[in-house]
Amino acid sequence: MEFRRVEESIFKALMILSLLIVVGSLLGVIGTILWKGLPVLSIDMLTKTAEGGYYLGKGGGILGAITGSLYLAIGGTVLAFFLSIGIAFYLQKEYSGGTKLSNLTRLSLDILWGTPSIVYGAFGFAVMMYFHMRASLIAGIIVLALLELPIMTRAMEEVIKTVPRELKEVSYSLGATRLETTLRVVSKQALPGLMTGVLIAFGRGIGDAASIMFTAGYTDRIPTSLFDSTSSLPLAIFYQLGSPLPQVQQKAYASAVILLAIVLTISITTRFLSRKYTKYIIK
Template structure:
């Protein structure tokens, strides 16, 4: 009986792996097969010319730069907010205290809120503060969206660090601040993974920046100017009835996928190297 159960679960695991791997392969095949042929240096190195979205010349450099600005800006701000929160609920607050549990529950709820709601919330803040669609508004809204991801991911990593390590620091006369530094150092690989998750969510989201960052054919030179993003560029091109423009949308998807792939590989290498140097 146990052998039968083991075989059944083994089969289900293999089947799940095949389904997930096949889905990923089909997704990548669809994007690259339709998009690679439309890729060109002009598309990567130029901003849209007049009529770009109806088949004219130009490229999507504005969307690439805008996505990079928003993603890196929001990820940096998210880390500056998330790490102190995680340190507090794991080091300074009492273990399993009401405050720590409420904080984790709150971020669990925020984690599941759709991005379009964050976009609407960001838009409401913009109206209240008298802001217009801009790079700054996009960064703020995306930051609000990825903070729950960063907090919960980093929190789970810090919590699995052996409690004996914290007790050892305290027994040697260490302060809570010194304990927090040790915990964070031990959690670096997990923190990098959390950054990667938030980066992927930030760079691939369209609904969150639709109301806040706006869209422009120019590259923003200040935080008060609107900024284009790759997801919105893809959306606008796919909405075109012109086949050539639709193919360029898949080419933009190839660029977006490649950026995420490069970041994933770099984060994996960094995580592996840093894990070897942990104290």
């Protein structure tokens, strides 16, 4: 009996230690970025584009990188959403019937999920070279959509599985078609989880640099069309940290603060909306 108590105490201590490591790591990352970035952050960084010689310590800001990141991430997430939602519903047994095609699709999604983002960038670059295309916003959006697709699809699939079968059967018994049940019952019931899946994919997209390095290009200007090159915050941070000048390196932490603020804002907003719609879920 005494041994069991000791065993439980050790297990509880390990759980608490794991929790402290996770929370401590998060606070450490956020604290370091804020400590080094906030003193350098200025209004000019948020409202101005980079001037000539910006990466040599001259004036200007990273408005082009902020705008480019939002264009890329939002565009990629929207495109991935329209592809993922259909695949996620198809992978349910009542739609695909557990066919070999559905199993192959899951395997393909798992492989794509584990593929390094630099491989997506290399693939996109090879396609662009074949069709004699230059780096552009639309190319970056398409590559980011491919990167987010497996993440969003698998998350949505698992959420849709949690919808009680009884709700679907009641809908069918009232004369609703499969499409009507999907749109009016399953989608509404799974909405909070679907929003979370979109958020996870968006966070991966806006923080990725390797996949868009060769496809979206890099410019300090704000893109005015889908075929213009664009910059992004992750690439701006990469180039700033690569500078030999300490004042430019410090700006990288300010850029990281902006990127962190965007992700946290979207995360908090999504969770608020998710909780708001959770009360409409039938349990």
